[in-house]
Amino acid sequence: MSRTAAWFVIGTLGLITAICGIFWLLDAEIPEWFTVVGRWLPALVSLVVLRLTALPGGLLVWWRLRPGGIRRLLAGAVTGVAVLLVVYALSAAVLTALTSAEFQPWSVLGPAAVMLIPSILIFSLSTLGEEVGWRGFLQQALPWGFWPSAVVVAAVWVAFHLPLHGVMAAQGTISPTIAVASTLGLFPLGLLLSALVHRFGSVWPAVLGHALPLSALNLVADAGDLTGADHALLATVTGLLLVLAAWWIVRTGPLRPASPADHIAGEAADAR
Numbered sequence: 406m407s408r409t410a411a412w413f414v415i416g417t418l419g420l421i422t423a424i425c426g427i428f429w430l431l432d433a434e435i436p437e438w439f440t441v442v443g444r445w446l447p448a449l450v451s452l453v454v455l456r457l458t459a460l461p462g463g464l465l466v467w468w469r470l471r472p473g474g475i476r477r478l479l480a481g482a483v484t485g486v487a488v489l490l491v492v493y494a495l496s497a498a499v500l501t502a503l504t505s506a507e508f509q510p511w512s513v514l515g516p517a518a519v520m521l522i523p524s525i526l527i528f529s530l531s532t533l534g535e536e537v538g539w540r541g542f543l544q545q546a547l548p549w550g551f552w553p554s555a556v557v558v559a560a561v562w563v564a565f566h567l568p569l570h571g572v573m574a575a576q577g578t579i580s581p582t583i584a585v586a587s588t589l590g591l592f593p594l595g596l597l598l599s600a601l602v603h604r605f606g607s608v609w610p611a612v613l614g615h616a617l618p619l620s621a622l623n624l625v626a627d628a629g630d631l632t633g634a635d636h637a638l639l640a641t642v643t644g645l646l647l648v649l650a651a652w653w654i655v656r657t658g659p660l661r662p663a664s665p666a667d668h669i670a671g672e673a674a675d676a677r
Contacts, residue, residue, distance in 0.1 A: 409458055410546035414561050416450040417538065425568035434576050435569065441531045443569065447538025454542075467545060468537035469608040477660065481610030485601045486525065488650045489617050496621035496643040504635050507626045517619070528616035533608075535562075536615055540599050541608040551603050551655060559595030566591060582633055586640045593647035600651035603659050 421443065428435050448468075455467060465471055472478035500506050508514075539562050547554040566588050574584035598611040621643050622628050631639075 407546055407548050409454060409460065410543055410548075412457075413447075413450055413454050413538075413543055413546060416453065417447050418561070418564055420446055420450060421565055422568045425572045429572050429575070434578060435573055440569070444531045445534030447542075447565070448534040451538045451542040467542050469541040469545070469602060469606070470537065472607045472609050473605070473660070477605060478607065478609055481601060481605035481607060482613045484605075484654070485598075485610040485614030486617055488597065488654070489614055490619070492643060492646040492650055493619060493621040493624060495646055496639055497624035499642045500621070500625060500635065500639045503638065504631075506631060506635060509624055509626045513626075514624070517623075521618070524618045525613055525616045528618055529612050532615040533612050536598065536602075536608045536612045539595070540602045540611045544599055544602060551599070555596050555599035555603075555651075558599055559592045562595045563588060563591050582636055586636050590640050590644060593644040593651070596651040597647045597654070600654040604654050604657060606660055 424439075424443070424446075425435065451467070452464075455464065460467060472481075497508060501508055539558050543561070544554055544558050547557055549557075570579070570584040570588045573579050574581050579587075594615075598615060601610040601614060602608055604610075621639055622631075625631070625639075
């Protein structure tokens with residue numbers, strides 16, 4: 406791991422651990438707003454690292470905020486959201502076929518579908534803070550190929566959520582089962598989000614995909630009645646499908662330069 410990447414990882418994990426530790430020591434329940442605002446911690450740490458190391462390329466390059474054209478931006482956004490919807494629907498279908506669980510009725514799914522696009526746009530205001538840090542900055546700071554870098558990014562992303570989900574579970578805000586399933590489920594989701602950034606050369610498809618306010622669990626009626634085995638089955642199927650989707654996206658190849666160095670070299674060539 407490069408020194409830049411190491412500083413970012415240590416700083417981000419240390420900051421979230423310290424903040425959650427304060428809530429724990431004060432016996433204060435972590436407020437809902439922090440789960441939204443806390444997503445910007447990776448972006449803030451990456452800003453500090455960029456400032457201290459003076460990396461070439463600037464913020465737009467290291468955060469991968471340049472969409473590469475409106476058609477590419479839309480294609481990436483549609484691909485990310487569509488793949489996630491298919492994965493979640495297939496996962497819920499497997500669960501309902503193998504257990505006594507049932508799909509949510511259309512009276513519930515219909516209104517949810519209507520609000521899908523505006524909800525994604527609203528939630529993206531918070532997911533942007535995570536994605537520019539993890540899939541933008543860290544993914545480029547790691548000096549390896551796609552899969553080793555994506556695995557490390559996903560693993561660190563899981564570690565980032567451990568203090569938060571651990572304290573929330575201890576405080577009774579979420580159940581231990583949900584805490585474990587939602588935390589581990591971030592790993593395959595992280596691989597898919599990294600694949601989207603790799604493919605489209607922009608962080609925006611991952612931002613919008615991450616903002617999707619649905620999961621396989623939301624598609625199941627009476628989710629609170631699911632057993633631990635049901636949750637394990639759903640998480641396993643969803644994880645496998647997410648990894649398969651990430652592999653499929655990556656094998657099609659990137660549409661833009663894969664690193665800031667390549668991007669800067671391309672700009673220099675255009676200038677000549």
